[in-house]
Amino acid sequence: MGTPEDIGRAVQRLYNTYPFPPDPLTDGPPPGYNWRWHWPAVHSFCTGALPVRRDIHILDAGCGTGVGTDYLAHLNPEATITALDLSEQALAVAQERTRRSGVPRPVTFHHLSLLEVASLGLTFDYINCVGVLHHLPDPAAGLRALADCLAPGGLLHIFVYAAYGRWEIRLLQEAIRLLNPSANPVQGVQTGRQLLAHLPRDNRLVQREKQRWAMENHWDASFADMYVHPQEVDYTVDSLFDLMSSTDLAFLGFSNPDHWQLERLLGTDPDLLAAAQGLPLRQRYRLVDVLDPETTHYEFFLGRPPVPQFTWDEDADFLAAIPEVYPCLTGWPSPSLLDRDYRPLDLDAPSFQLLSACDGRRTVADVLHQTGADLSLVRQLWQRYLLVLTPAGTSGRPASV
Numbered sequence: 216m217g218t219p220e221d222i223g224r225a226v227q228r229l230y231n232t233y234p235f236p237p238d239p240l241t242d243g244p245p246p247g248y249n250w251r252w253h254w255p256a257v258h259s260f261c262t263g264a265l266p267v268r269r270d271i272h273i274l275d276a277g278c279g280t281g282v283g284t285d286y287l288a289h290l291n292p293e294a295t296i297t298a299l300d301l302s303e304q305a306l307a308v309a310q311e312r313t314r315r316s317g318v319p320r321p322v323t324f325h326h327l328s329l330l331e332v333a334s335l336g337l338t339f340d341y342i343n344c345v346g347v348l349h350h351l352p353d354p355a356a357g358l359r360a361l362a363d364c365l366a367p368g369g370l371l372h373i374f375v376y377a378a379y380g381r382w383e384i385r386l387l388q389e390a391i392r393l394l395n396p397s398a399n400p401v402q403g404v405q406t407g408r409q410l411l412a413h414l415p416r417d418n419r420l421v422q423r424e425k426q427r428w429a430m431e432n433h434w435d436a437s438f439a440d441m442y443v444h445p446q447e448v449d450y451t452v453d454s455l456f457d458l459m460s461s462t463d464l465a466f467l468g469f470s471n472p473d474h475w476q477l478e479r480l481l482g483t484d485p486d487l488l489a490a491a492q493g494l495p496l497r498q499r500y501r502l503v504d505v506l507d508p509e510t511t512h513y514e515f516f517l518g519r520p521p522v523p524q525f526t527w528d529e530d531a532d533f534l535a536a537i538p539e540v541y542p543c544l545t546g547w548p549s550p551s552l553l554d555r556d557y558r559p560l561d562l563d564a565p566s567f568q569l570l571s572a573c574d575g576r577r578t579v580a581d582v583l584h585q586t587g588a589d590l591s592l593v594r595q596l597w598q599r600y601l602l603v604l605t606p607a608g609t610s611g612r613p614a615s616v
């Protein structure tokens with residue numbers, strides 16, 4: 216394709232032609248939540264405890280048309296939000312989106328490559344970088360640029376593509392490039408749609424598009440983002456961990472942890488499951504990677520050490536902590552709700568009673584005293600992301616990574 220500058224210009228051209236994501240603008244706050252954009256939920260996931268501060272500085276790096284930025288602004292009303300992107304057309308939409316949604320505090324937008332984020336002279340407590348790094352000619356350079364402006368204890372959420380589940384996409388991308396060497400995005404979309412309309416119905420690329428992607432790809436902007444991209448790096452677990460090791464940040468976990476549960480794949484065979492669970496962590500991830508080639512992306516958190524880690528192993532610390540109902544549940548206070556991933560959930564009577572007693576002021580010990588529940592139930596509710604905890608005092612006694 217050419218120099219990194221040529222690639223940058225081609226990426227910019229794509230997103231100026233088709234700003235992404237194409238979600239329509241609406242008046243008022245966006246519906247629902249994504250817990251990955253809610254600082255207290257993110258902090259609890261990464262450290263085990265609620266954050267001390269909510270008046271933090273958040274960066275949305277490669278904000279596109281601002282769908283994520285808008286959530287970040289509404290879900291974190293005390294935070295200062297900065298967003299940047301290469302595409303001026305995407306930024307114009309993002310600006311209009313946040314204006315119409317009535318964000319609690321204005322977002323500052325910059326037309327800037329994330330490679331130059333240091334020029335802002337800022338440090339951030341939370342950086343969201345979704346669907347961006349894999350479009351850089353050198354994603355590790357992009358990751359390092361973001362890492363360099365992360366405050367100590369700061370957290371970074373990243374989403375990048377996975378190779379195995381995007382195999383058919385890569386093949387159709389190549390076919391489109393062969394037939395449309397001009398690299399004109401509009402012609403690329405036409406060629407891609409023509410191919411999918413005329414290939415045999417049982418063709419694997421057609422089948423995959425129909426079963427997996429057609430819903431979102433009715434928008435030309437989504438189709439272009441998927442099939443007409445001038446620059447894409449796809450990862451495996453191994454190359455992903457190599458990417459992470461290009462910085463001094465700590466890996467704090469995938470932000471879709473259920474996907475990485477070995478039980479999901481091997482749960483019906485206790486021997487295989489036990490053998491798999493005996494592997495080192497990275498090999499366990501790799502096993503899921505190779506056994507589930509449907510994986511289309513990786514989403515995960517990194518943190519700048521020292522990041523506190525509250526494991527709550529000590530009963531005394533746990534009893535002194537202050538529990539609150541998990542902030543990202545739909546339907547609370549009802550025993551029938553949707554969990555943080557919008558899955559239906561029916562609480563049994565003891566769990567409902569215990570959560571109802573968590574008022575954000577009383578300690579775990581007080582709540583147990585009031586409800587007669589067992590400490591193990593509080594632990595379970597914390598592990599299931601149904602309650603969050605504030606340590607006693609200001610900092611508790613965490614280990615850190």
Ligand SMILES: C[S@@+](CC[C@H](N)C(=O)[O-])C[C@H]1O[C@@H](n2cnc3c(N)ncnc32)[C@H](O)[C@@H]1O
Binds near residue numbers: 280283328344345440
């Ligand atoms: C797939 S979109 C993702 C948008 C948004 N993060 C989301 O998830 O909805 C990728 C965005 O990254 C931007 N981008 C690509 N390379 C960039 C760079 N080096 N610096 C800043 N933005 C970049 C593109 O212009 C585009 O708007």
